[in-house]
Amino acid sequence: MRLKIVATTCIAIGLLMSTASSHLFADVILENSATGGDIGPFGLSGSQTYGQVFTAPITGTLDSFTIYLVSGVGELHGAVGEWNGPATFDTGYGESYNLYTSATDDSIVGGxxxxxxxxxxxxxxxxxxxxxxxxxxxxxSTDVALGTSEPGIGYFAWNHSGDPQNDSAWDYGANVGNLRFSASFSPITVPEPSSLTLLGMGAGVLGLVVVRRRRRAKRTA
Incomplete structure (x- = not known):
């Protein structure tokens, strides 16, 4: 009974320490503010794709991103890709690999x-x-809202040549700044060694308890 209590205590403390350490790593937000300006038109056959280049602030997961339109254009979709250009504005680059493409979204009328x-x-x-x-x-068609320059938020880019996925035919014309943009990231959390040690000790003691019970059962059989 005592061994079982020790094992349960070790596991409980280890789980608490692991949970506590994970809470130390809060989500990271990239976000800028509206400047009052905009870029348009977006949504016509010749203005198919408007994007924002950004630098990942952490290694982890891009949970969400938001781009702001002045009004709705009916059907559109969102996507994320790896960018083969630099962190500051330059020409001749594009999406080297697509990571995500949403289903068509026609539920929002703007904003x-x-x-x-x-x-x-x-x-x-x-x-x-x-x-x-x-x-x-x-x-x-509509306009896309412009945003301020913030660390990690790079520059506005667009693609009017067709399918933007796996395509280096993105264009710029001039560095007009950034879209109004926000993104949320969550880090990869790894339990601290001390919590893993306690979990391992608890599991080991529980295993010992099981072995002893089996031996007793055989003796009484």
């Missing part, structure tokens, strides 16, 4: 378009999050 890709990202690497009407049926 904040939020998607939850839940894809892995690496700290310091460049990515592009974008809205696109390619393959959808937009019912009009």
């Amino acid at each position: 904040a378009y939020t998607f939850s890709p839940n894809v892995s990202v690496v700290a310091g690497e460049q990515y592009v999050a974008y809205l696109s009407v390619y393959g959808d049926s937009p019912t009009g």
Whole structure:
């Protein structure tokens, strides 16, 4: 009985320590503010894809991102891809690999378009999050809101050549700044060695308890 109590206590403390350590790693937010300006039109056949280049602040998961439109365009989708360009504005780069593409979204009439890709990202690497009407049926055009310059939020980019996935045909024309943009990231959490040790000790003691019970059962059989 005493061994069982010791094992249960070790496991309980280990789990508590593991949970407590995970709470020390809060979600990380990239976010800018509206400048009052905008870029338009977006949603016409010649203005298919508008995106924001950003730098992953941590190694972990991109949980969600939001890009803001002035009004709705009917059908569109959101996507995230690896970006093969630098962290500061330059020409001649594009999405090297697509990580996520949402289903068509026609439920929002304007404002904040939020998607939850839940894809892995690496700290310091460049990515592009974008809205696109390619393959959808937009019912009009709108402007995309501009945002302030903030650390980790790189620059606005667009692609009017067709399917933006696995495509280096993105364009710029001029560095007009950033879209109004926000993104939420969660880190990879690893239990501290001390909590793993306690969990291991608890599991070991429980195993010893099971072995002793089996031996007693054989003796009384």
